[in-house]
Amino acid sequence: MATAVMTSLDTKSRSAPRGMSDIRIRNLFIIPTILFLIVFNIFPLIYSLGYSFTDFRASSNAPASFVGLQNYRALLNDPFIWLNFAITAKYVIISVTGQVIVGFGTAMLLNRDIPLKGLLTTLLLLPMMLSMAVVGLFWKLLYDPSFGIINYTFGLGSFEWLSNPDMALYAVAITDIWMWSPFVMLLSLAGLSAVPKHLYEAAAIDRAGPFYTFFRITLPLVAPILMIAVIFRTMEAFKTFDLAYILTSQPTTEVISIRLYKMAFQEWQTGRSCALAYIVLIMVLAITNIYVKYLNKVKER
Amino acid sequence: MAAVQTRSERALNRIAIAAVLVITLIFLAPVYWITATAFKPRNLATTIPPTVLFEPEISPFVKLFTKRSQLREAPTPEEYAAAPWWERMVFDGGEKIVRSGRGEVQPSGYPNRFMNSLIVAITSTVLAVGMGTFTAYGFSRFRVKGEADLLFFILSTRMLPPVVVAIPMFLMYRVVGLNDTHWGLIILYTAFNLSFSVWLMKGFIDEIPKEYEEAALVDGYTRMQAFFKIVIPEAATGIAATAVFCFITAWNEFAFALIMTNRRAQTAPPFIPSQVGSGLPDWTVIAAGTFLFLLPVAIFTFLLRNHLLRGMSFGAIRK
Structure with a gap:
């Protein structure tokens, strides 16, 4: 097929520009996407x-009237909003820590010859x-106090998970850890398998103990990729909506x-929610910025 | 790893293998439980102790697709005998299938939501991957002013929290009448996946040697012909992997669907949880709906296994 096209085109002059110029093609390929993202x-x-x-x-037909910075002022002075941020921070810490422990731990176990x-x-x-x-x-259903398999498996009787205000956030985080530890594991495995084998051999010759090997060789070399996983998961956990909304x-x-x-x-406090959205947006962009800077740093190496 | 192993190393290895197996079992337990519940009769779904061994049946799936109502009185033997096998299953569960005046079986809300999910996910995937591939090629092969900034801009749109974008989009859609339509969701999912698709495809196209196209250009291809006849076939695996990732993201998406749709264009993710209202839900039916909904993703995950790392890190980390 390729040869047929080549011969059919061969008759044309080679020096003359054929088809669209590269610049036109570049614009045609890139500009629609940029426009689409700008519009939407x-x-x-x-x-x-x-x-x-x-x-x-x-929800009402009343026209919007300008209130200046009042929404922002009210939000930033609202202790309940700060409580929501505190809950989010607590959730991020529990869930990301759990994911790193389970994910990295599993990766360490998997990083060997396993059938x-x-x-x-x-x-x-x-x-x-x-x-x-x-x-x-x-x-x-798994968390159900009377017939959930979690309570049954771990012998917790009729322990309340989701309807217990002190436990509910942990329950949501546990589900999140279940879902996203694999992500940390995947990135950790990539990092672990990239550690040069001769470093371990050298350490073995020097009779270095397992702790020394782990803290002086494995961890420093995996750290950049692990860091990517941590920042990425932090960003996602900060935005979390689905799980907490569904579960409790x-x-x-x-x-x-x-x-x-x-x-x-x-x-339906549309104006005020737009202001809150902006406060959240600025925080997300700050974390994203850190993430992208870090990605570029890792890529350069 | 090492060819020579001491006895303690071998023992350690065995412990690690056992631990990995246990962890895998724990991770798969919820998935197994969904699958098992989807094939249980209703009275075995919420027993104490949990029922592990049972005779699987497909009555949950019959119930999933049909509209049912509680049986007030048991069906007469004639009615029971005249009913097809799948309707008997519903009778056995103490319910009857709702029929229209002309005797047609009324469907439940599920098949419709499943179709909506398919339409929205497939269309938005085609659009996002199509546009993404062109744009990725543009960035990969041509000099673009402020390339790093543009790529950062593209990536940052992906990071926007759905609820933040949803508020103005809801207001704008209300003006143009896109709320609760397929196109409304398709546009949102395309925008959401586009940045991902550009980043991932750029990685794949960067790996195709420029010399291939240059040779073609020398041979008289136009740039467009070189793109379609050389770059696209070379990037086929990457396009497929990107498409599967975009499909899964759109298929699974919840927040936009919850906010932007309610009846006509509602997809499965907001619909399935809405079945758990007040009272005792029939978990077998929910499990059947969940099982069917998760099945395509499970198959895709298996097909994608070699590209997961790349996809999850936006192409930043390759193997």
């Missing part, structure tokens, strides 16, 4: 920035590919995304 991501954000200075309520290693790794990765909302829903309706699990959702679509 940036423009909405500008739109909501405008509303964040008003008292607009999407059916490929199959085991694929099976372990399954949870993170599944829908958070749909699988999260099923965890409701406790005030103790009201992470910031859920507060934002309720403010916007249940209380």
Whole structure:
């Protein structure tokens, strides 16, 4: 096929420019995507920035009136919003720490000759590919105090997970750890398998103990990739919505995304929710910035 | 790893293998439980102790697809005998299938939501991967002013929290009438996946040697012909992997679907949890719906296994 095309084109002059110029093709390939993202991501954000200075309520027909910075002032002085941020921070810490321990630990165990290693790794990765909302829903049954298999397996009697205000956030985090430890494991495995084998051989010749080998060779070399996993998961956990929304309706699990959702679509405080969205957005962009800087640093090496 | 192993190393290895097996079992237990519950009769779904061994049946799937109501009185033997096998299963569970005046079986809300999920996920995947591949080629092969900034801009759109974007999009869609439509969701998912698709495809295209196209250009191909006849076939695996990732993301998405749709265009993720309302839910039916919904993703995960690392790190880490 290729030769046919070549001969058919060969008759044309080789020096003359054929088809579109490279610059036109470049613009044709890139500009639509940029425009699409501007129209459907940036423009909405500008739109909501405008509303964040008003008292607009999407549920009423009253026209929006300008209130200046009042929404922002009210939000930043609202202790309940800070409580939502504190819950989010607690959730991020529990869930990311758990994922690093389980994920990195499993990667350390897997980083050796194991029969059916490929199959085991694929099976372990399954949870993170599944829908958070749909699988999260099923965890409701697993956590059920009277007939859930978690209480049965661990002999916890009729321990309350989701309806207990002190436990609910941990229950959500445990499900999140189940879903996302595989992600940390996957990246850790990549890092571990990239550690040059001769370093371990040299350490063995020097009769270095396992702790020395781990802290002086393994950890420093895996750290950059592990760090990517940590920042990425922090970013995602900060934005978390699906799991907490599906699993519980406790005030103790009201992470910031859920507060934002309720403010916007249940209380219909549209103007104020736009302001809160902006506060959240600035925080997310800050973490994203750190993430991308770090990615570039790792890529350069 | 090492060819020579001491006895203690071998013992350690065995412990590690056992630990890995235990961890795998724990990780798969919830998935197994969903699958098992989807094939249980209703009275075995919530027993204490949990029922592990049982005779699988497909009545949950019959119930999943049909509209049912509680039986007030048992069906007469004639009615029972006249009913097809799948309707008897519903009778056995103490329910009856709702039929229209002309006797047609009424479907439940599930098949419709499943179709919506398919339409939205497939269309948005085609759009995101198509546009993403062009853009990735543009960035990979041509000099672009402020390339790093543009790529950062593209990536940052992916990081926006869905709820933050959803508030203005909801207001804008209300004006143009896109709320609760397939296109409304398709646009959102395309935008969401586009940045991912550009980043991932750029990695794949960067790996195709420029010399291939240059040779073709010398041979008289136009740039466009070189792109379609050389780059696209070389990038086929990458395109397929990217498409599967985009599909899974769109298929699983919950927050936008919850906010932007309610009846006509609702996808499965907001619908399945809404079945657990007040009262005692029939977990076998929920498990059957969940099982069918998770099945495509499980198959795709298996097919994708060699590309997962790349996909999950936006192409930053390759193997």
